[in-house]
């Protein structure tokens with residue numbers, strides 16, 4: 699069976715003019731000013747046409763860019779298109795991820811990255827990939843709290859001891875983690891409500907995974923609310939239950955999430971990539987955007 703999927707991808711990077719190899723398929727024109735600066739930012743957008751061949755045992759995917767657009771920005775001035783057309787070179791998300799993480803890692807100076815965001819925003823999923831590419835260790839606050847309370851699940855902790863006991867443990871776990879280096883930490887969705895937690899997280903870089911409510915509710919409805927006690931109260935089907943409760947929580951917390959040093963908006967990624975549904979964004983694409991946003995924060 700052969701399935702064709704089209705996907706657009708966009709990323710920016712810095713290149714040194716001396717390192718540029720001109721391809722015979724196209725020439726790039728640079729202004730004298732940008733030639734003098736020797737280093738400038740290019741924006742590459744590509745329309746990928748992967749061909750997925752599914753067999754009974756394996757699924758092989760190969761990416762073949764069918765269209766590539768290269769634009770150049772100079773000292774924050776809007777980029778102009780330098781070249782567009784079909785390029786024979788092939789690359790994939792994994793390579794971009796690797797390059798971007800290698801570029802940023804030295805500038806982090808070992809600082810921890812704290813992922814904040816609503817339940818189901820992908821803090822654990824994204825955090826694992828991010829830690830992997832940066833060569834960092836991954837810690838999940840909820841899992842650490844469960845360990846601290848003798849292997850009791852978050853849902854049980856809420857039931858047996860109440861939310862404030864859980865929150866005290868959450869603060870203590872965060873305090874301990876902020877004394878370490880080279881960690882990606884997935885915080886619990888409610889960690890942002892206590893100012894003391896922000897004080898701890900200020901030692902590193904905080905990143906808000908901003909995911910639209912519909913997508914959050916869809917993800918949570920798919921896995922169930924069993925492990926998320928704050929979603930247990932509502933009546934109705936799984937999606938509506940999750941949606942109703944999450945919307946109240948988001949209203950209470952959105953200002954707190956906005957304190958984060960960097961924001962990764964799935965709506966922004968989708969509109970950049972020309973993707974209609976944020977649910978189609980792969981974790982890898984989201985991690986690339988997270989690295990971009992961390993990079994922007996570091997440059998500020």
Ligand SMILES: Nc1ncnc2c1ncn2[C@@H]1O[C@H](COP(=O)(O)OP(=O)(O)O)[C@@H](O)[C@H]1O
Nearest residue numbers: 816817818819820821822823917921979980981
């Ligand atoms: N980019 C994504 N696309 C599709 N599903 C995702 C994505 N990111 C996370 N998920 C799914 O959403 C659910 C919640 O993700 P998780 O990483 O546990 O979120 P959090 O740690 O913020 O609560 C999981 O079932 C996960 O597989």
Ligand SMILES: O=C(O)C1=C[C@@H](OP(=O)(O)O)[C@@H](O)[C@H](O)C1
Nearest residue numbers: 816817818840886887888926927
């Ligand atoms: O939003 C919240 O208040 C909570 C989110 C959960 O973590 P996740 O965001 O990892 O699901 C967990 O800490 C607890 O159920 C409370």
